[in-house]
Amino acid sequence: MGTRPVTRTRxxxxxxxxxxxxxxxxxLAASLDERWRVFAREVARARxxxxxxxxHDLRVGARxxxxxxxxxxxxxxxxxxQKVRRELKKHLKAFGKLRDTHVQILEIRKMIRTFPVLRxxxxxxxxxxxxxxxxxxxxxARMKLDWMGQTLVRARGELSEVLAAPASEAYAQxxxxxxxxxxxxxxxxxxxxxxxxxxxxxxxxxxxxxKCRYTLEILRPxxxxxxxxxxxxxxxxxxRMGVIQDSVxxxxxxxxxxxxxxxxxxxxxxxxxxxxxxxxRALIQTFLEHADELHRFWTAPPALRGIPAAPRNDTQKGRx
Numbered sequence: 001m002g003t004r005p006v007t008r009t010r011x012x013x014x015x016x017x018x019x020x021x022x023x024x025x026x027x028l029a030a031s032l033d034e035r036w037r038v039f040a041r042e043v044a045r046a047r048x049x050x051x052x053x054x055x056h057d058l059r060v061g062a063r064x065x066x067x068x069x070x071x072x073x074x075x076x077x078x079x080x081x082q083k084v085r086r087e088l089k090k091h092l093k094a095f096g097k098l099r100d101t102h103v104q105i106l107e108i109r110k111m112i113r114t115f116p117v118l119r120x121x122x123x124x125x126x127x128x129x130x131x132x133x134x135x136x137x138x139x140x141a142r143m144k145l146d147w148m149g150q151t152l153v154r155a156r157g158e159l160s161e162v163l164a165a166p167a168s169e170a171y172a173q174x175x176x177x178x179x180x181x182x183x184x185x186x187x188x189x190x191x192x193x194x195x196x197x198x199x200x201x202x203x204x205x206x207x208x209x210x211k212c213r214y215t216l217e218i219l220r221p222x223x224x225x226x227x228x229x230x231x232x233x234x235x236x237x238x239x240r241m242g243v244i245q246d247s248v249x250x251x252x253x254x255x256x257x258x259x260x261x262x263x264x265x266x267x268x269x270x271x272x273x274x275x276x277x278x279x280x281r282a283l284i285q286t287f288l289e290h291a292d293e294l295h296r297f298w299t300a301p302p303a304l305r306g307i308p309a310a311p312r313n314d315t316q317k318g319r320x
Contacts, residue, residue: 024172024222025163028072029156031218035065036152039088040145050136052102055095062088067214072155074179075172076162081155084148094139098132101125104250115275117268121257180219183212184298191294196284199248206241209294213238216297225299234297240287247280 039061046054069085072078108122163172190205213234220226251273258269 023169024075024176025160025169027219027222028068028075028159028172031068032072032152032156032159035061035068036149039065040149043140043143043145047137047140050098050133050140052099052106055099055102055136059092059095059099062092063210064214064217067211068218070211071176071179071215071218072159074175076155076159078155078158080151084151084155087144087148091139091143095136098129098136100249100253101129101132103246104253105129107246107250111272115268115272117265118254118272120261120264121254124257176219176222180212180215180223181298183208183215187212187294191291194288194291196288199244199280199284202241202284202287203245203248206238206245209234209238209241212297230297233293237290237293237297240283240290244280244283244287247276247283251276251280 039058042054042058042061046058048054066085066088069081069088073081073085105122105125108118108125112118112122162168187205187208190201190208194201194205213231216223216226216234217231220231254269254272254276258264258266
C-alpha cells in the first residue's frame, strides 16, 4: 500500500496523420511534417506552463521526431539531420530532471498517508520543482525552433529528390524494413540479457524497446501486422518497465535525501525503502511474466503494403 510508482495509464493524443500514399517517400515526408508539427506544438504548450503533462508530452514528441529522423537517415543520410537529432537529444536531457521530479511528487503524495515521514521530502521536491521550472522556461526560450524547422524542410526536399529516381523505391523499402528489424533485434538481444536481480538490464531493454515501438508506429501504414491493437500492447509492455524504473529512481532519491537529512528518522525511512523494495519486486515479477510477449511484436514482412513486388524475369517465370 502506497508503494507503487506512478502508473502510466494516461492516454496520450496520437498524432493525426493525413492519409498518404503507401510508398516510402510519401510516408517519410508526411511523418516528418507531422512529427515536427506536434513537437513544435508541445514546445509552445510547455512554454506556457511547464507542468508534469506538458513536459512529458514534449519529451515524447521529441522522441517521436527523433525516430522519424532515424528512418529518414536510413534512406538518405544527411549531416544536417544529425545535427537536429543531437539538438533534440540535448532537449530530452535538459528536461529529464524536471520530469523525474514531477513523477516523484505525484507518487509521494500518494504515499504520505501511509508514510508521514515523507512530508519533508515532498517539501524539498516542491522547492526543487520551482527552481527546475524556471530553468525549463529559460531553456525553452533558447530553443532554436526556426533553425530546426528550416533544416527539416530542406531535408524533406532532398529526400523527395532522391526518391524520385525509378529504382529508389525498392531501396527505400529495404532500408525501412531493415531499420525496423534492426531496432527489434536490438530489443530482442537485450531481452535475453534481462536479469531479475539487475534492474539496469530492464532499463536498457526499455530504452531499446521504446525506439522499436516508435519506429513501428511510424511505419504502421506500410508494415503488415502493425495495427492499433499491436501498438497498444507495445505501450503496455513498455509501461511495465517504466514503473519499475520510476521506482528505482525514487528509491535512490529517497536514499540520498535520508542520508543528508539528520532530522529524518532513519527507522521510518527504512520502512519506506522496505515497502518500496517489496513493491518493486512485485512489479519485476509482473514484467517477467509478460517479458516474452516481446517476440510477438515483430514478424519480418515479405514486402511493404502498397508496394508491388518486383516483376519476375524470364528465368523466374519458368520456375514453380
